[in-house]
Amino acid sequence: MRFFDAVVALGAAGLVSAQSSVTFQDSSQTILRTDNGTYGPALEEYHYYYDQWPIGLAISSTGRFFVSYTRGTYAYTLGETVNKTAERPYPSAEVNLPVSALNTTFNGIPFGSASSDSFISVQALYITPETSTRPETLWVLDTGRPTVQNADGSYTNVYAQPGGPKLCAISLTNDTVYRTYTFPPSVHYPDSSMNDMRFDFRPNATNSTAGVAYIVDSSNEGRTGFIILDLASGNSWRRLEQDPSTLRVQNDVPSYQGHPFYQRSPGMPITHLTEGLDGIQISPDGSRIYYSALTTDYLYSIPTANLRAPPTDPSVELNAHANVSSHGQRGGNANGFEGDNLGRIYQLMPEQNAIYYYDPTDGQTKGMVRDPRIIWPDGATIGQDGYLYININQLPYQPMWNNGMDLRVHPGAVLRFRIPNNGTKITSLY
């Protein structure tokens, strides 16, 4: 009888195709064991994006929610949510450089704007708590490299000019940029692409009266590495320059929603994702940075002391290369990272529609949450409320990767879950 029921259910074949945009849903009433694509704590739908597709995110101690968007053609690159379905430019429309001024051309070579006092293309956001010397701060990482579409439909991620790539500190007390750090061309190359950052403000642990920022350069063109910024002096230097642990895996073919993925850019032969060093997370004691490229299955780490050591020591790069640890494979490619006060290193897994975490207490990578709604998790932030928030932006369906066709379906989303075992935002480094 069961078998008969199953045949009747399959006869209603429309069900199957109606659900085909859902990754793992099974509506065939089969008697077989199936994978429902789901485990872990309950996911809530916290915010919906109906306009610009997001990239970075950060939530403040009072629940203010900030979002960044890479440009292009978008009207603004830094926003704040106004309600569950809308955002607005932040801190003002004026501080977001207009689209007409994003790029320029020298001798036929396209470059991004050199403006250091307005936002060009913001990749990552991070909020640090209030301390005795600074207000609660929204840190804004601007690549200075918009992606422009040429008359023939092809896309160019224009080169950076000094001034455009920058790290800005915005006070959440007065919503004003109170410090801007730019980088010399020996530290930020024209083909660098700053992807994410973490902070340690402790003077006695960092040899800087204001602390340091650790920034990853994911350069699609391949000159990957870390950029370390002394927040007091504004001096910066590179480390682990093109170390194998920071490089992309050549010709990587990941699977998204069960399909092998090749990059199909308009006007170009089929290629592969070329992004290097992407995910970064600092341990709660500040002693170690965990990291990986987007296209690798391996997780690495390095003592922060090797990153902070000044470039004046001739052996400094050799020592850093020698001190890289491999934590082995983790079960897939990973996008952005986050971390909690319990030391877990969360990694966003676009192939698995999941969030995994590395557990330093036993050296294993484990599943935290998996859900068919996690279609390209692209940035995570932990709030002081003990929730982990994830931007969902359907990136593999964007026109630049699909012969110019936009296959994304609104809305995009912020999903959130409460971290088990009372895990929460790291506050020990500020």
Ligand SMILES: *[C@@H]1O[C@H](CO)[C@@H](O)[C@H](O)[C@H]1NC(C)=O
């Ligand atoms: C999916 O399957 C797992 C394992 O059997 C189960 O614990 C979970 O409740 C199921 N989730 C849904 C949404 O059906």
Ligand SMILES: *[C@@H]1O[C@H](CO)[C@@H](O)[C@H](O)[C@H]1NC(C)=O
């Ligand atoms: C959310 O804000 C937008 C923009 O201000 C507005 O158009 C919309 O009506 C608001 N939605 C709700 C549910 O308040």
Ligand SMILES: *[C@@H]1O[C@H](CO)[C@@H](O)[C@H](O)[C@H]1NC(C)=O
């Ligand atoms: C910006 O890039 C677009 C697309 O390539 C190009 O048409 C335009 O001329 C560029 N703007 C400047 C000022 O170079």
Ligand SMILES: *[C@@H]1O[C@H](CO)[C@@H](O)[C@H](O)[C@H]1NC(C)=O
């Ligand atoms: C905003 O706050 C910052 C940091 O406390 C301070 O340096 C700056 O002067 C303030 N700016 C304004 C316009 O109040």
Ligand SMILES: *[C@@H]1O[C@H](CO)[C@@H](O)[C@H](O)[C@H]1NC(C)=O
């Ligand atoms: C560094 O400063 C912090 C905060 O003042 C303190 O807790 C810690 O013990 C100090 N560490 C060392 C090595 O002095």
Ligand SMILES: *[C@@H]1O[C@H](CO)[C@@H](O)[C@H](O)[C@H]1NC(C)=O
């Ligand atoms: C601080 O700098 C000194 C001199 O360069 C160095 O010996 C020491 O290891 C540094 N300490 C830290 C915590 O980086």
Ligand SMILES: *[C@@H]1O[C@H](CO)[C@@H](O)[C@H](O)[C@H]1NC(C)=O
């Ligand atoms: C490697 O890192 C450790 C700290 O974990 C440090 O004591 C050691 O000096 C470093 N080695 C090199 C070669 O830099």
Ligand SMILES: *[C@@H]1O[C@H](CO)[C@@H](O)[C@H](O)[C@H]1NC(C)=O
């Ligand atoms: C989490 O915090 C609550 C409230 O403080 C406490 O009752 C509970 O025991 C904690 N759970 C864990 C696993 O630490």
